[in-house]
Amino acid sequence: MSTPSAADEPLSAALRAGTREQHGAAERMPFMEALVAGHLDRSAYTALAVQQLSVYRALEAVSDRVVGDLLGSTLVFPELTRVPAIEQDLAYLLGQDWADHVTPLPATVAYVARLDEIDDSVPHYAAHAYTRYLGDLSGGQILRRMMQRHYGFEDDGVAFYDFPQIHRLKPFKDVYRERLDALPFDAGTRTVVVEEARLAFELNRAMFADLGLQHPAGG
Numbered sequence: 001m002s003t004p005s006a007a008d009e010p011l012s013a014a015l016r017a018g019t020r021e022q023h024g025a026a027e028r029m030p031f032m033e034a035l036v037a038g039h040l041d042r043s044a045y046t047a048l049a050v051q052q053l054s055v056y057r058a059l060e061a062v063s064d065r066v067v068g069d070l071l072g073s074t075l076v077f078p079e080l081t082r083v084p085a086i087e088q089d090l091a092y093l094l095g096q097d098w099a100d101h102v103t104p105l106p107a108t109v110a111y112v113a114r115l116d117e118i119d120d121s122v123p124h125y126a127a128h129a130y131t132r133y134l135g136d137l138s139g140g141q142i143l144r145r146m147m148q149r150h151y152g153f154e155d156d157g158v159a160f161y162d163f164p165q166i167h168r169l170k171p172f173k174d175v176y177r178e179r180l181d182a183l184p185f186d187a188g189t190r191t192v193v194v195e196e197a198r199l200a201f202e203l204n205r206a207m208f209a210d211l212g213l214q215h216p217a218g219g
């Protein structure tokens with residue numbers, strides 16, 4: 001099942017191949033499928049945004065730690081920062097007192113605990129940042145359109161999926177992959193990165209499972 005990456009395989013390719021199965025599993029979670037198909041409602045979308053706030057606060061706290069490292073700094077892009085966009089979405093979705101509604105679900109608590117635990121480890125950060133940011137720049141763009149279509153959003157409420165400082169996503173993603181590929185990691189460290197990315201997907205999958213309990217698709 002797990003295919004150790006060949007020594008000469010770029011890290012970005014190893015990450016893509018090494019998490020393909022996990023990506024499929026996350027994408028097929030009933031909560032995500034129902035949300036994307038328009039079978040849920042704005043409150044389910046809001047619940048996802050609430051969970052993502054905790055995740056990105058923890059992830060971007062790691063960004064703030066690794067940016068002080070020569071290698072880590074190559075992976076930190078201010079234009080990717082998501083916390084202010086999520087806060088803006090929550091203010092729109094929940095109103096002025098949105099902060100009173102931010103309660104992380106158990107799987108989110110576990111996800112945040114892992115992000116806190118990796119502290120300032122660049123290989124682990126690479127895995128988590130890849131999993132979330134490249135996802136937001138890829139499938140996230142599809143999600144944005146689906147949320148707009150099914151739940152009546154225009155721009156307010158979906159700022160999370162909008163990267164106003166990135167004019168063309170494809171070349172940006174290429175640069176991000178080049179940065180991953182330029183990390184001078186040995187084979188053992190590259191395996192750690194891929195394993196951690198698999199864990200990151202699993203932590204997301206678990207979060208969607210918790211969200212699914214809170215917001216069942218209802219058939």
Ligand code: HEM
Pocket residue numbers: 012015016023026027032033036130131132134135136138139140142143200201204
């Ligand atoms: C309904 C849910 C989802 C849909 C429809 C979706 C769709 C996609 C699509 C179409 C791509 C582009 C593939 C390519 O460029 O070759 C992609 C890439 C990606 N997605 Fe998702 N995705 C979903 C959920 C997720 C989740 C939950 C995560 C992680 C938390 C994620 C992480 C990624 C990553 C990291 C990539 C980049 C893969 C690479 O090129 O290395 N996606 N997704």
